[in-house]
Amino acid sequence: MSCQKKLLQQWKTSSCRQRCLDVRSSLEFQTCHIQSSTNIPFDQLKKRMAELPPKNVPFALLAAAATEDKQSIDKTPFDGGAQWLRSQGWHPRYVFQPGEDPCFWPKAAQVVGCSTNTTKPSILFRPHALLQDSMGLITTALPGRRTILDIGCGSGRDLTWLLLQQPTWHGTGVDHLAGAQERFGSMTASLGDRARFVSAKVMADGTWKSTERLLTDGGQLYDMVMTIRFFVRPFLPILPTLVKSGGLVVISHFVDIGDYQHPKKERRLRQGELNRFAEQMGLSVLVDRLEWIEDGIRPVQSVILQKVV
Numbered sequence: 512m513s514c515q516k517k518l519l520q521q522w523k524t525s526s527c528r529q530r531c532l533d534v535r536s537s538l539e540f541q542t543c544h545i546q547s548s549t550n551i552p553f554d555q556l557k558k559r560m561a562e563l564p565p566k567n568v569p570f571a572l573l574a575a576a577a578t579e580d581k582q583s584i585d586k587t588p589f590d591g592g593a594q595w596l597r598s599q600g601w602h603p604r605y606v607f608q609p610g611e612d613p614c615f616w617p618k619a620a621q622v623v624g625c626s627t628n629t630t631k632p633s634i635l636f637r638p639h640a641l642l643q644d645s646m647g648l649i650t651t652a653l654p655g656r657r658t659i660l661d662i663g664c665g666s667g668r669d670l671t672w673l674l675l676q677q678p679t680w681h682g683t684g685v686d687h688l689a690g691a692q693e694r695f696g697s698m699t700a701s702l703g704d705r706a707r708f709v710s711a712k713v714m715a716d717g718t719w720k721s722t723e724r725l726l727t728d729g730g731q732l733y734d735m736v737m738t739i740r741f742f743v744r745p746f747l748p749i750l751p752t753l754v755k756s757g758g759l760v761v762i763s764h765f766v767d768i769g770d771y772q773h774p775k776k777e778r779r780l781r782q783g784e785l786n787r788f789a790e791q792m793g794l795s796v797l798v799d800r801l802e803w804i805e806d807g808i809r810p811v812q813s814v815i816l817q818k819v820v
């Protein structure tokens with residue numbers, strides 16, 4: 512049995528079977544690809560790192576053609592992508608080189624299945640655990656076609672994940688960084704007009720500056736507003752004013768417990784602050800959890816609050 516076929520079989524029974532990053536060109540991907548794989552052409556990887564799996568999670572890599580004359584992003588001879596990913600801390604555990612084996616695609620079709628369908632995108636990243644764990648609760652609280660606002664959205668991973676779960680929902684991401692806008696554009700490309708970006712800056716006094724009148728969607732309030740790892744204290748009371756009655760306010764941020772450096776104390780939630788806020792604003796608490804992020808040092812409090820009808 513050939514090495515590539517053996518490797519395909521090992522990957523098929525591994526815990527990372529659902530994760531395959533294909534760094535060939537979009538045209539090559541459209542011609543044939545492994546089912547449920549994700550195409551990020553190698554020359555776009557540096558800008559689209561937010562779409563990759565967490566660094567501690569192994570995945571399969573469908574490498575681009577290795578060539579002597581082309582150079583990698585980091586100027587070393589190009590090996591198809593694995594070397595660069597490893598140098599950045601990712602774990603491509605199963606590396607397939609279709610360019611080096613003319614029979615690769617028939618083998619892949621036989622072992623893991625191939626496709627030419629690019630309409631149903633697969634994602635490699637994970638959303639915030641609060642969203643993943645609470646999706647049942649969120650869809651029960653918000654049935655039907657819904658609008659979501661994500662403030663301090665960054666590359667828009669959480670919003671993208673939500674909209675992929677709920678094909679009738681629409682989302683707006685808000686951030687003040689031009690780089691975030693660019694990453695958001697790549698991340699949400701497959702969602703078409705269901706995702707839009709608004710460039711806006713939340714000011715220290717809780718007001719915001721935006722070129723668009725944007726914290727409402729078509730003049731309507733949103734069904735859900737979320738703000739994850741973005742916190743400006745005077746902006747907190749604004750959040751419930753952006754959602755409809757019965758809508759949800761989702762907040763997750765670092766809380767001031769224990770000894771850590773970043774974010775600074777004044778930029779952390781105080782203990783009990785979110786609970787007092789919910790009480791003062793008349794919001795009911797559907798979820799309230801305290802957990803530590805991957806470094807094991809910094810605690811975050813995550814809540815889902817509902818604006819009482």
Ligand SMILES: C[S@@+](CC[C@H](N)C(=O)[O-])C[C@H]1O[C@@H](n2cnc3c(N)ncnc32)[C@H](O)[C@@H]1O
Nearest residue numbers: 663664665686687688691711712713739740741
């Ligand atoms: C730590 S990141 C979190 C991104 C995303 N919510 C997540 O959890 O992956 C904070 C984001 O808030 C944005 N941000 C910071 N200050 C802001 C402000 N004053 N107004 C708007 N966006 C801001 C940053 O550009 C960044 O994308």
